[in-house]
Amino acid sequence: MTKLILSFLLGLSLVQTASAAEDILVYCSEASPSTFNPQLASDGPSFTAAASTVFNRLIEFKYGTTDLVPALAESWKISKDGKVYTFTLRKDVSFHSTKGFTPSRKMNADDVLFSFERMKDKNHPYHNVSGGAYEYFQSLGMGELIDKIVKTSDHQVEFHLKRAHSPFLTDLATSFAVIHSKEYADQLLKSKKQNLMDIEPVGTGPYELVRYVKDSSIRFKANENYFRGVPKIKTLVFSITPDPSVRFQKLKTGECQLIAEPSPTDIEAMKKNPQIEVISQPGLNVGYMAFNVTKAPLNNAKVRRAVAMALNRKEYLKLIYLNTAELAKNPIPPTLWSYDKSTPEIPYNVQKAKALLKEAGYPNGLELTLWTLPVSRPYNPNGKKMGELMQADLAKIGVKLKLLTFDWPTYLDKGRKGEHQLIHLGWISDTGDPDNFFGNLLTCKAKEGGSNYAQWCNAQFDKEILAAQKVTSQKSRTAHYKKAQKIFAKELPWVPLAHARVYRAFSKKLKGYKIHPIGVEEFYPLEWAK
Amino acid sequence: MISYFLKRVLQAIPTFLLVSVFAFGVIRLLPGDPVLLMLGERGGSPELVAEMRAQLGLDQPLPVQYFKFLKGSLQGNFGESIVSNRPVTEEFFGRFPATAELGVLALLFAVLVGIPLGIVAAMMRGKIWDRVLMGVSLFGYSMPIFWWGLLMILLFSVHLGWTPVSGRISPMYDVEPWSGFLLIDVWVRDLGGEGFFNALKYLILPSFVLGTVPMAAIARMTRSSLLEVLKEDYVRTAQAKGLGPFQVVVRHALSNAMIPIVTVAGLMLGTILTGAVLTESIFSWPGIGKWLVSSVIARDYPVIQGGILLISGFVISINILVDTLYLYLNPKMREAQQ
Numbered sequence: 011m012t013k014l015i016l017s018f019l020l021g022l023s024l025v026q027t028a029s030a031a032e033d034i035l036v037y038c039s040e041a042s043p044s045t046f047n048p049q050l051a052s053d054g055p056s057f058t059a060a061a062s063t064v065f066n067r068l069i070e071f072k073y074g075t076t077d078l079v080p081a082l083a084e085s086w087k088i089s090k091d092g093k094v095y096t097f098t099l100r101k102d103v104s105f106h107s108t109k110g111f112t113p114s115r116k117m118n119a120d121d122v123l124f125s126f127e128r129m130k131d132k133n134h135p136y137h138n139v140s141g142g143a144y145e146y147f148q149s150l151g152m153g154e155l156i157d158k159i160v161k162t163s164d165h166q167v168e169f170h171l172k173r174a175h176s177p178f179l180t181d182l183a184t185s186f187a188v189i190h191s192k193e194y195a196d197q198l199l200k201s202k203k204q205n206l207m208d209i210e211p212v213g214t215g216p217y218e219l220v221r222y223v224k225d226s227s228i229r230f231k232a233n234e235n236y237f238r239g240v241p242k243i244k245t246l247v248f249s250i251t252p253d254p255s256v257r258f259q260k261l262k263t264g265e266c267q268l269i270a271e272p273s274p275t276d277i278e279a280m281k282k283n284p285q286i287e288v289i290s291q292p293g294l295n296v297g298y299m300a301f302n303v304t305k306a307p308l309n310n311a312k313v314r315r316a317v318a319m320a321l322n323r324k325e326y327l328k329l330i331y332l333n334t335a336e337l338a339k340n341p342i343p344p345t346l347w348s349y350d351k352s353t354p355e356i357p358y359n360v361q362k363a364k365a366l367l368k369e370a371g372y373p374n375g376l377e378l379t380l381w382t383l384p385v386s387r388p389y390n391p392n393g394k395k396m397g398e399l400m401q402a403d404l405a406k407i408g409v410k411l412k413l414l415t416f417d418w419p420t421y422l423d424k425g426r427k428g429e430h431q432l433i434h435l436g437w438i439s440d441t442g443d444p445d446n447f448f449g450n451l452l453t454c455k456a457k458e459g460g461s462n463y464a465q466w467c468n469a470q471f472d473k474e475i476l477a478a479q480k481v482t483s484q485k486s487r488t489a490h491y492k493k494a495q496k497i498f499a500k501e502l503p504w505v506p507l508a509h510a511r512v513y514r515a516f517s518k519k520l521k522g523y524k525i526h527p528i529g530v531e532e533f534y535p536l537e538w539a540k
Numbered sequence: 541m542i543s544y545f546l547k548r549v550l551q552a553i554p555t556f557l558l559v560s561v562f563a564f565g566v567i568r569l570l571p572g573d574p575v576l577l578m579l580g581e582r583g584g585s586p587e588l589v590a591e592m593r594a595q596l597g598l599d600q601p602l603p604v605q606y607f608k609f610l611k612g613s614l615q616g617n618f619g620e621s622i623v624s625n626r627p628v629t630e631e632f633f634g635r636f637p638a639t640a641e642l643g644v645l646a647l648l649f650a651v652l653v654g655i656p657l658g659i660v661a662a663m664m665r666g667k668i669w670d671r672v673l674m675g676v677s678l679f680g681y682s683m684p685i686f687w688w689g690l691l692m693i694l695l696f697s698v699h700l701g702w703t704p705v706s707g708r709i710s711p712m713y714d715v716e717p718w719s720g721f722l723l724i725d726v727w728v729r730d731l732g733g734e735g736f737f738n739a740l741k742y743l744i745l746p747s748f749v750l751g752t753v754p755m756a757a758i759a760r761m762t763r764s765s766l767l768e769v770l771k772e773d774y775v776r777t778a779q780a781k782g783l784g785p786f787q788v789v790v791r792h793a794l795s796n797a798m799i800p801i802v803t804v805a806g807l808m809l810g811t812i813l814t815g816a817v818l819t820e821s822i823f824s825w826p827g828i829g830k831w832l833v834s835s836v837i838a839r840d841y842p843v844i845q846g847g848i849l850l851i852s853g854f855v856i857s858i859n860i861l862v863d864t865l866y867l868y869l870n871p872k873m874r875e876a877q878q
Binding site: 034036041042044045050052140141142143145148149205208209220221223224225226227229247249250251252253255256259260262263265416417418419420422423458 | 570571572573574576577578579585588592595596620622623624625626631634635638690693694697698701704705706707708711712714716717821822823824825826827830831834839
């Protein structure tokens with residue numbers, strides 16, 4: 011009996027000491043990963059669980075920025091015509107060893123070829139494994155862009171593109187573009203266990219997957235052979251905790267030391283807690299209201315400007331975003347290179363808005379329908395409430411606004427078909443390249459099958475975006491994007507609403523944490539305060 | 541008895557077919573296409589959408605999809621999850637032990653606390669304690685689980701620091717699943733008493749929250765059933781013989797009052813399964829409730845239809861077994877059957 015009581019007490023004390031252990035970090039994540047192969051993923055939890063822990067890419071984003079740094083490729087060259095990218099690979103990179111696999115060689119060009127051919131070649135033996143849907147590879151148009159990948163030596167690979175496309179490098183640094191072990195794939199193919207490739211991953215990253223208990227926890231151990239040096243935190247545990255308020259409570263009690271996506275309503279309480287550090291920065295996102303410019307009267311730029319000027323957007327920041335967002339004026343956020351600071355603000359001016367409406371031929375006002383966002387997103391946490399505020403604002407200039415919404419997939423589907431007049435939407439960048447915003451949201455091509463909900467196709471704007479895709483120097487690209495922003499500000503196919511700030515909360519004992527602009531967590535640079 | 545068992549199995553076939561039609565149809569009645577949902581704001585070209593729909597078999601006519609699902613189900617193959625690409629059966633059985641462990645503990649709590657509370661209330665009928673206990677049980681019965689769970693976390697985990705907030709075991713323990721029942725696996729993996737009590741500590745709060753509604757129902761049923769029985773002649777005889785109130789109630793009345801209590805406790809199994817959906821979400825408990833909720837949100841058709849079919853198969857099997865056992869235990873019913 012005494013033994014039992016002692017065991018119980020020891021069990022209790024371990025709950026308290028778990029968080030205090032120096033070599034273990036518990037991260038409260040928001041959801042289960044859908045896969046451990048980032049090539050197949052499209053969700054943040056999978057990217058955090060695999061892309062930045064288990065794997066590496068040829069090139070990566072410098073921690074906390076969107077600058078590119080060498081990773082598995084130690085250097086790269088771009089041909090003059092911008093169509094051939096040559097990568098020289100590191101020679102000292104080892105893949106993880108697992109229960110069933112011990113690598114016999116270092117990472118080389120075969121692994122790079124294998125990783126990309128799997129996604130590109132429909133006849134590749136691994137292409138259809140685990141469903142074969144490579145959403146990022148396909149939605150970034152990589153399959154159609156890459157002509158061929160050539161191994162020129164054991165440590166050199168060339169990517170031949172069909173046309174010059176300067177966002178290509180940034181795309182390669184994106185979470186999905188990880189490098190797998192071909193040797194591991196061959197071994198699994200022989201034993202006909204190909205699906206293990208995506209369940210029991212073998213990568214080159216700072217952490218090795220030890221165990222995934224579905225919907226509960228993911229355990230990693232430090233990769234002792236990591237090419238950048240052994241991680242300082244030896245054991246990393248993801249405690250899957252979907253409820254943000256429960257995550258906050260776990261942070262308070264020390265059950266986790268870093269939490270994903272804190273709720274904006276908890277931020278103030280977190281700031282007051284002496285054990286918790288809260289940091290924030292403007293996210294790579296934009297919330298906007300798009301005008302369907304193919305429908306009258308929204309094909310008239312004066313009507314669009316009148317509507318934009320009648321909206322008291324600063325008030326929305328307080329009431330909808332609870333002061334956790336910044337007012338937007340461009341389609342890209344201010345943290346992204348090429349942001350045009352000189353773009354004039356859209357003033358809140360009811361009289362001027364009325365006058366503009368009169369000039370446009372609507373002295374007695376008009377009726378419009380707005381589709382309000384049916385889901386809560388950082389770039390628009392409450393579409394319905396925002397719609398109601400807009401309704402009240404527009405009534406002041408004689409615009410009678412009807413509100414409508416649908417379930418999320420139907421909303422997106424109908425929106426893409428252009429069935430709306432006004433629609434709430436937003437974008438969170440996948441890659442940290444301005445083209446990811448401009449190209450996907452506002453070009454004529456994006457009107458056909460992408461996310462151009464304004465149905466806006468402006469030849470001048472398109473010319474600038476296409477030109478920026480062809481040149482490789484960041485300076486020249488910036489010049490094109492700034493011109494594009496000027497055209498956008500003049501035409502106003504959207505009313506840019508806000509750029510939501512991203513918040514993170516963690517234990518004050520944890521050092522070295524930075525918010526990654528593209529939303530994926532990195533654990534390698536973290537350590538405990540001494 | 542074997543013929544009764546076989547008859548019940550045959551009777552279950554139409555139920556099973558109806559459930560399969562319901563499970564298949566109801567998720568498709570919900571608006572929202574899984575492919576568009578997966579693509580989200582990023583979208584994709586119509587070709588990409590068509591390709592993904594074809595890969596998932598969603599481009600085929602509904603009857604074809606249904607018969608494929610039915611044929612697969614009869615062979616034990618419920619398809620693969622759209623989200624994880626893993627077999628539905630593997631996903632289900634990977635999570636079921638967590639729900640079962642939580643459910644059993646919640647039911648134990650409900651029975652062990654509910655019955656004594658009901659007895660005390662019945663014995664003190666009309667007095668202040670009766671009113672207090674019945675007031676508490678009414679409060680427990682009407683409690684929204686989501687709110688109750690958060691309240692308990694705030695009180696016991698955050699303010700008092702007695703129990704962990706959520707999870708199944710401390711991250712200090714690396715338990716390789718064997719049976720999926722953590723209270724068993726800790727012994728198999730040589731973590732002994734320490735691991736067992738640690739896992740138990742994580743179970744206390746969720747099973748208390750999940751067991752609150754059944755506990756209140758059982759307490760109320762025990763009280764009213766006991767009050768009925770206490771009016772019987774043999775109880776008066778027992779009292780006339782000079783037996784104390786405790787002996788009269790526990791030894792004579794309770795055994796006869798148990799039939800409706802057991803029935804309610806059995807019905808509460810359903811309440812526990814539905815309550816698990818919310819409890820598992822609050823306490824990050826990796827069971828089937830949480831799994832089904834996230835699958836509905838993602839419109840993961842194979843998981844929802846397969847999951848519903850597996851759960852109903854489980855409930856139908858338990859019902860058949862219990863009814864057959866009841867026949868075995870109760871001679872009156874056996875005679876009636878013959």
